[in-house]
Amino acid sequence: MARFSIDLLPLEFKAESLKRAKFYKVQNISVLTILVVVFLSSLTVALRFLQSQKISQINNVLAQSQSRVSSLKDTEVQVTVLKNRLTTIDKYLGVTSLQVQMYSLIQKLLPGPISLSSLAVNNNREILLQANTLDEGAIDELINNLTDQDKISTVSLDNLNRGRDGIYRFSLTIKPKQK
């Protein structure tokens, strides 16, 4: 004898049952979703709390370091002053000024027969030289020596005269080359 079943449940009940099952499924998924989101929120808040503690520790360490450096402020001032001074001193120590260089140069180039009466080096490093000599060739030699120099820009013979005593008296203006 073949088995057969008769479904006596009304159709509405069946539909209702299906709908309820579907709802339970959606409900489970939703609850799971919100639990995950709540978990993530809690995790984020906890991480922030830990981070703020860590930052607080780092700030304490920074404050200690700043305090340590502040306590050594006098030493830092000394080092700064020393460095600044030495940097400036380096520009001058052992460096001869152009005025003295020009004077040294003139002394070196002055021929023997020439006797210097006066020599002036001014602020602009120009040299005004007054000298005398018995040997006119020495004047030429001096001017040639001066014009051959790289450091000298112009040499001008301002005055030249010969006295009754045969002595040539002359004055030169020597201008250095500007840097």
Added chain:
Amino acid sequence: MREATLKFYQQNRLIIFPIMIVLCCLTLILIVILPQTGKLLGNQAAAGAIQKKSAVLEAKAAELENYDTADLNNKVKFALGSLPAEKDFATAVGFIQNLTATSGFSIASLTLGGDFKDQNTTSYSINLNLLGPIKSLQTLLNNIENSPRLMRVRSMESTTKADSETGSIFLIVDILYAADTGRLGAIDSPLPQLSQTDQEILSELVRLNPAPVVSAGFPTEGQSTTEELPSRGKANPFE
């Protein structure tokens, strides 16, 4: 009203419930997760910067602690002896007197001139009228410019008498000083380093002037502010 609401919910709960859950999740994400995550990332960068700054300060503090205070004071003393922070008339005049006497010149007159300002230094001038051998003028000029107390010859004028080795010299000497008070920058600004050149300059200053005189105005730690005048004139005036 309540029954109508319940009936409406029962009929549409398949849609209403998920929507409510989504809204709650969105609220949590927007109000909690996103702002907190943003702050987490931002603070991470800030924490890194603070740690870096702290490391720099620690290194600076260690470097400063390595300095021998007494040795540093000594070095500053030599540097200030060469280039003081203020005008030091007495010291400069003492130096000039010694230098002129050593070179064989006598000072006919000495007057103080005006101030002159350069990029890095200020100077005041001393006008000198000297009498002495012209041949020694070069030596005097070299001594002035190589003096441990920084000085520059600004101008000179020499006049020689006929058939005489002596002459009169008029010098304007600039005495340099630098009013650097050693003002510091930010606390984490780098510490200046003393280079090999700086050490050589210090050695040279020690060689040139083993007993520097520091003028008042910038007392170093533990240093007296009283000026020590250099010795002037002959040791025994009756010789």
